[in-house]
């Protein structure tokens with residue numbers, strides 16, 4: 221069922237499914253404007269897209285004059301401008317003036333879809349385009365997807381999981397024609413495909429090696445690229461997870477990552493393709509007894525010495541923090557240190573560690589922190605792991621669509637203000653009285669802090685259940701292989717990552733190093749990420765560390781209770797109202813469990829009671 225209309229009210233004004241039969245973004249823009257004009261409210265301006273090839277391909281200029289909005293745009297910009305104009309009309313705000321062009325030219329959505337139809341870390345149902353080891357989709361739904369992505373300027377879709385499972389190796393091989401047909405459906409929306417490929421593919425096709433310096437291997441990839449780009453001339457490139465979590469890579473052959481990445485990059489360069497090479501490399505078979513190995517240091521240790529060795533068309537894709545999409549992390553030190561490499565910043569819309577599209581977690585504030593501390597000029601491209609699936613509302617929780625919307629807006633203009641984006645999404649999605657619009661915006665803006673308080677206060681990540689990444693388990697990751705230890709004992713908790721400890725702070729430039737190294741300047745939210753401190757340690761506000769841990773867990777739960785009340789007072793349309801209420805009930809149970817398990821855990825370890833005498837289980 222297509223439930224798109226209830227998510228984006230401006231499409232309600234279009235009143236029809238995404239246009240079919242268009243062949244390029246300009247024609248899509250004309251078709252969208254035609255549908256809009258036919259269905260618009262009487263007093264709403266008409267839209268008039270005009271192709272202007274003197275403008276950059278993705279740029280547009282909106283001109284509002286009386287009863288018409290003229291959208292002048294480059295071949296793709298004209299479509300982006302059409303959606304932007306329709307969005308402004310819905311929001312009842314003036315159209316943005318002047319030249320509007322994206323900050324980054326590569327704005328990717330990475331789907332972790334498997335061909336059996338499952339989605340790794342997917343919380344919105346099964347894959348929209350794969351099932352039973354083949355493509356399986358409704359073309360109308362794929363056009364809706366194209367519309368959804370284009371409406372916020374996302375221009376590349378990576379269609380398969382970075383863990384490339386059989387038979388996804390065939391996507392650009394035995395299934396090339398089907399992949400080309402899929403690309404045809406998205407092209408009119410300005411969306412190009414990317415495919416995750418397996419570094420060892422030549423081996424599976426009968427070669428004796430996948431060594432990137434072996435001539436036969438190079439030739440094999442060259443021919444592979446030639447066939448792929450012949451079928452899909454605008455293929456964006458390959459996404460690669462190599463030497464990471466048991467995936468094959470150049471290390472098997474004693475080769476470096478630049479040697480592996482550049483070999484592929486040279487095979488796709490004649491076609492303007494890129495190789496997006498993930499920097500998510502660490503020891504995933506660590507011995508927990510080994511306190512000298514620290515996972516957040518791993519990527520910098522590996523890649524920093526290789527800075528400057530990657531080809532121009534390689535993008536080293538770095539997760540925003542040095543761990544793995546946690547609720548709170550400092551920005552990855554690679555963003556500061558790799559000055560001669562094209563870096564991509566990888567975000568995750570799928571709420572793997574952030575509530576699984578059950579608990580509310582609006583991400584714009586997190587991204588703002590990362591981009592502010594790194595400076596966007598150091599970043600060359602952006603990617604986000606998708607949060608979409610076959611669920612009627614696409615994103616599991618209807619409010620999780622906010623993160624997709626906000627990601628597109630950030631990728632277009634990383635200077636945007638988080639609260640404005642959230643409000644924009646609320647306005648474009650629901651038609652609420654202004655006080656309810658304020659209440660929903662405010663609730664979403666506070667959702668990250670509430671979730672952080674009950675799951676990861678003071679930078680204490682990784683206390684969730686390892687099997688599901690949902691719900692509390694303070695010892696779940698403690699004696700495991702993943703490099704994820706809080707090392708809580710009866711006296712202290714946290715990891716010393718300063719130069720007296722694992723040395724992570726030394727990977728940062730002076731300003732960040734000074735900030736994080738000193739426990740008196742380190743932001744509270746990262747205190748136990750960078751420091752190991754006794755429970756009796758005095759926080760800046762005079763509370764003890766243990767008291768702050770207790771307080772945050774109680775407060776986090778109380779905040780969810782307040783959110784529940786706010787939600788109940790909103791006049792949301794169905795089915796959103798019911799779906800959101802059901803998920804909020806689950807979130808409250810989750811917050812309660814986190815509060816009680818974590819507080820009890822620390823009370824039993826430390827023996828220090830809550831100053832306010834609240835219930836903790838002895």
Ligand code: GCV
Pocket residue numbers: 332340341381382383461465500544
């Ligand atoms: C696709 C984490 C996730 C994995 C994911 C991996 C990655 O470890 O739990 O599911 O694999 O990150 O980003 O490659």
